[in-house]
Amino acid sequence: MWSFIQHVFIDQFNLWIALGFFAQAMFTARFLIQWIASERARKSVVPVAFWGFSLVGGALLLVYALHRRDPVFILGQAAGLVIYTRNLMLIAGEKKRALAETENLEIPSS
Template identity: 40%
Template sequence: MPVPAGFMDAPIAALAWTGIHMSPWKLIGLTGALMFGSRWVVQFIASKRARKPVIPRLFWYMSILGSLMTLAYFVFGKNDAVGILQNLFPAFTAAYSLYLDIRHRGWNRDRAEH
């Protein structure tokens, strides 16, 4: 069954009772923003447990996924150059940091520390 044109911009019918226009693109953008912001909670919990500053690998995964989701929202849903620029660089930075983490400490770093 083909997806109708404009499907990603149309309001989600199941959420109409809220009175908020929530399209699939907006849902992707909000989920990405929440993921990108909540990575700091992950970092806080890991540092509190270790009693020293720690950046767990999950922080980088959440950074990449959150950046890519919000980037997709701004590219395809909103077509907003400011949002695109704002989310393009963190995605590359997080991907490079994850690459360095894996290269320096190996794939099973987080498992070995527990």
């Protein structure tokens, strides 16, 4: 058992493994952010930071998957990037519309 752990976590450790661990940590952090935001609001909430961490973590995991040449991992992460990007675009559009609506509601001073 120890030889397996030593091989997996120590002997083969390199910059790519470090990138993979960092990417996974970024990807995992999004769940912590979502959980904390939901607990604070006392309801299920998906903050913008969730999608930001999803995008960064997913992109880094895609780079790692490409390096590992893992087709399942590559397709899974690539598909996720489309979804994360689209959600960020929808949020940006919503903010833009809300800002335009607010500007239209302002009463000009005479």
